[in-house]
Amino acid sequence: MKYETTILRDERTGDTCTCIQHPSGLEIRVMEQPGFSTAHAMFGTKYGSIHTRFRLEGDADYTEVPAGIAHFLEHKLFENEDCDVFSLFNQVGASANAYTSFDRTVYLFSCSKNFDCSLEILLDFVQKPYFTEATVAKEQGIIAQEIKMYLDDPGDRLFFQLLRGLYHNHPVHLDVAGSVESIAQITPELLYACYRTFYNLNNMVLCCTGNITAEQVLAVADRMLKDAPAQKLEAVFLPEPETVVRPYASAKMAVGKTMFMIGFKSQPESGLEEMRAALTAMLTFSVIAGSASPLYQKLMAENLINDTFNTDYFSGDGFFCMLAGGESDDPQAVLDALLAEIESAKVNGLDAALFDTLKRAAYGEALTANNAPEGAVSTLVDSYMTGGISPFARIQVLSEVTLADAQRCLCERFRADRVCLSVIEPAAPQA
Amino acid sequence: MSQLRPSVPLSDSITYTEIYDEKFKTCALYFRFFVKRTPQTAAVNALMIDLLTNCSADYPTLAALTLKKQSLYGASLHSIRGNTGDVQELTIAANWIDDRFALEGESVTDAMAALMLGCILRPNAQNNAFDAAAFRFCKQNLLDTIDCEINQKRSYAMLRAAGIAFEGEPAACPPYGTRESAEQITAESAFAAWETMLKTAPLEIVAVLPSEKPKLLQMLSDAFSSLQRDPVPVMFESASPCKASPSVIEEPMPVTQCKLVLALKTADAPHEAMQMLNLLLGGTTGSLLFANVREKLSLCYYCASRYQRSKHTLIIDCGVRTDKLCEAKEAILDQCKALREGGFTDAMMEEAILFYEHSLASASDAQSGLAAWVFQQKQTDRNLTMEESIALLRTVTREQIIAAANAMQLDTVYTLLATKSEDENGEEASE
Missing domain, CATH: 3.30.830.10 (Metalloenzyme, LuxS/M16 peptidase-like)
Known part of the structure; x- marks a missing residue:
């Protein structure tokens, strides 16, 4: 077979990644790590909880599907016509799993022997859907329990409450697993429709890391992959206003202390620009509110935060926000202090020395992202899902971020009129 | 290496x-x-x-x-x-x-x-x-x-x-x-x-x-070397005595999903036999609890067991809806009974060992895993290599597992009782 192959190399670490465009349409990314005992594989599709409205070229209308169907489909693929897929992996000593997030579904395994057999199982079952009324009904019971588990998870509730406060129309505000009501609408026919649309190999990636070779992966891929015709897929989101839905949202749950999460909504990006925007915004936020910042010391001294306080970013297709959260008796005071610090830095400038130190720290963290096969395989998938960029782009992008970029980012992505505060307060104790 | x-x-x-x-x-x-x-x-x-x-x-x-x-x-x-x-x-x-x-x-x-x-x-x-x-x-x-x-x-x-x-x-x-x-x-x-x-x-x-x-x-x-020391040795292993009759405790909480935890104790079953028993019962996706309580009966999203060597205690837990609590408990105890009656195959034993082998290989691919292995060996005072530990597990016979299962006694049944309906989760407020 003829392949289009590109070898990417990280000059700082010596890590290499072989990127292959397989004739079947699938992109394959392999990082050989010969010193390790295990191998990891992830087979993923660009299909997650946000893809609730879509059509293929030639379709007259958009198909709208119930919330949670991508996650449901992930569960159901583990059931073959004749057996449970987990048992096949167990027989060869591989540990298998899968996950669905906002923009992707990924099937994975790790093993320390029988890699070829395990990869065959992975490629086989993901390409072989089998849904019936009975198996769909059976799964509804299991997933209903998973949904309820998340309903009781205050961190999860806090986050989705924030997303509902930030996003009017974008389906990122929908729970990944859907609701008990939405999954009750799922039928085998809908599952097949979603499968045919999103599980086309041209929309997918296979990433492998650890003690394997690219040749080994290709040999199995050649045997197992079924050629897929390229198809034009259109997933659409309703227009999303720049404003937030509401500046404040709260709920009560069985928690020990008030939890909060602050979100700053801003313009989404894609591909390398998404990575650049995220890294710049993270550096900026760390200068403002990281544990080495004066604001953190002030909030700590005033007993407004504890060691759970942290900052992060959240981005994907059509959404981008910066997050800060933790536990506090007075979340509003934390938000007020944060906004005041941001406004002050907009006028007086960010601390240049702190920015340089944090950039150095980010370099160290980026350097070790591929320290082991388990982390490396996620890096490969992330880079594919982020517009197919190089898995080693992070260090390069970081080196290019300047203080001026951070200052600009502060003005554009940390606006007081684009913020929502989500709060979970302790429910009254049980009588 | x-x-x-x-x-x-x-x-x-x-x-x-x-x-x-x-x-x-x-x-x-x-x-x-x-x-x-x-x-x-x-x-x-x-x-x-x-x-x-x-x-x-x-x-x-x-x-x-x-x-x-x-x-x-x-x-x-x-x-x-x-x-x-x-x-x-x-x-x-x-x-x-x-x-x-x-x-x-x-x-x-x-x-x-x-x-x-x-x-x-x-x-x-x-x-x-x-x-x-x-x-x-x-x-x-x-x-x-x-x-x-x-x-x-x-x-x-x-x-x-x-x-x-x-x-x-x-x-x-x-x-x-x-x-x-x-x-x-x-x-x-x-x-x-x-x-x-x-x-x-x-x-x-x-x-x-x-x-x-x-x-x-x-x-x-x-x-x-210059520290003034007067070390007090600690005992890492201390079998917990089993109660004459099990403690059955229910605690209500405003959540949507019940959590059921069972503790079973054994005075003198060999650790390796208990380790194998745990893997067969609820330690893997091929285990009896996963295959039956989750997959066959659709009662839970998770139902798993773990063995606390230091206390000679096996802990089983699951998340389940209130009206299925009794059914879940019975189903779990049925799997324990199955083990007592030898309801497992040689193939399941082999899969359990493969799982253990892979978990050790995974540990050897992470610095934290390697360190944890050293700490564990110090605690058990055995200084086994990973290979020796696998070989030791291979010596466990089916009769020893059955004997260990028969030596286990139910000590504790704890239920976190859900008192909240799903409808009560949407209590968001805004300003």
Whole structure:
């Protein structure tokens, strides 16, 4: 077979990644790590909880599907016509799993022997859907329990409450697993429709890391992959206003202390620009509110935060926000202090020395992202899902971020009129 | 391939073990102190070890220490508070990039070793009391941590079940102590706990390094050889006696999903037989609990077991809806009965061993996993290699597993009883 192959190399670490465009349409990314005992594989599709409205070229209308169907489909693929897929992996000593997030579904395994057999199982079952009324009904019971588990998870509730406060129309505000009501609408026919649309190999990636070779992966891929015709897929989101839905949202749950999460909504990006925007915004936020910042010391001294306080970013297709959260008796005071610090830095400038130190720290963290096969395989998938960029782009992008970029980012992505505060307060104790 | 060097005694009950493995890009260093777990000391020890990673005499504030770590390419330094049975484990851990990646050729390893030793041996304290500001922050963190144990319902239920199963034993003590004992802690009592730990606690130091760092051993040796020591040995294994009749406790909580935890005890079943039993019952996705309670009966999203070697206790837990509680409990006990009656195949045993083999291979691919292996061997006083451990598991016969299953007795049934309907979850408010 003829392949289009590109070898990417990280000059700082010596890590290499072989990127292959397989004739079947699938992109394959392999990082050989010969010193390790295990191998990891992830087979993923660009299909997650946000893809609730879509059509293929030639379709007259958009198909709208119930919330949670991508996650449901992930569960159901583990059931073959004749057996449970987990048992096949167990027989060869591989540990298998899968996950669905906002923009992707990924099937994975790790093993320390029988890699070829395990990869065959992975490629086989993901390409072989089998849904019936009975198996769909059976799964509804299991997933209903998973949904309820998340309903009781205050961190999860806090986050989705924030997303509902930030996003009017974008389906990122929908729970990944859907609701008990939405999954009750799922039928085998809908599952097949979603499968045919999103599980086309041209929309997918296979990433492998650890003690394997690219040749080994290709040999199995050649045997197992079924050629897929390229198809034009259109997933659409309703227009999303720049404003937030509401500046404040709260709920009560069985928690020990008030939890909060602050979100700053801003313009989404894609591909390398998404990575650049995220890294710049993270550096900026760390200068403002990281544990080495004066604001953190002030909030700590005033007993407004504890060691759970942290900052992060959240981005994907059509959404981008910066997050800060933790536990506090007075979340509003934390938000007020944060906004005041941001406004002050907009006028007086960010601390240049702190920015340089944090950039150095980010370099160290980026350097070790591929320290082991388990982390490396996620890096490969992330880079594919982020517009197919190089898995080693992070260090390069970081080196290019300047203080001026951070200052600009502060003005554009940390606006007081684009913020929502989500709060979970302790429910009254049980009588 | 990892090379485990023979342990080096640095002082009375202080041992240093090095593992070299060139596949890693980072260095990892762990200091683990072992102290008796008691209701009187659990909280103060938990606070004290956290304080040691917040600041030191060299870096007297959290900001100064954070800045130093950031300048060392984002090195991580944190405390880990854990327990093994009746023993409290107080760990200070760090991870940093290998010297070969430093941009200016400096030794990050020397700097991090010095920083860690400063934190452990020269805390920010005056007049036999920790620094007031750092103490206040860490005390609030501890109180919040204790209050928020309720947040994660699964782990909270496990904690409550352990408190009931091990009532009257040190292992019943909550991991961070009680709120009442935490409230009593002063900067002086925390300082005294630090002095006691340095004097009496057995200490295991483990380094996982990509290459030899002879200076590290010298630094550790210089730091610890002159300590005045009067070590108090700890007992890692102490079988928990089974109650004459099981404790059955239900606690209501405003959540949507019940958590059911069962504790079963055995006085003298061999550990390897119990280990195999656990893998067959609920330790893998091929186990009886997963295959039947989750997949066949669709009762739960998770239903799993784990074996606590230190207490000779098997813990089973699941999340289930209220009206299916009895059915789930019966289904779980049915699987235990199946084991007693030999309802498992040789193929299932082989799969269990393959799973164990892979879990050890995975551990050997992570610095934390390699260190955990060394700590575990020290605790069991066996010093087995991973290969020897697998070989030992292979010697377990089906008769031994059946005998172990028959030796297990139900000790505790704990239920976190859900009192909330799903409709009650949407209580969002906005301003």
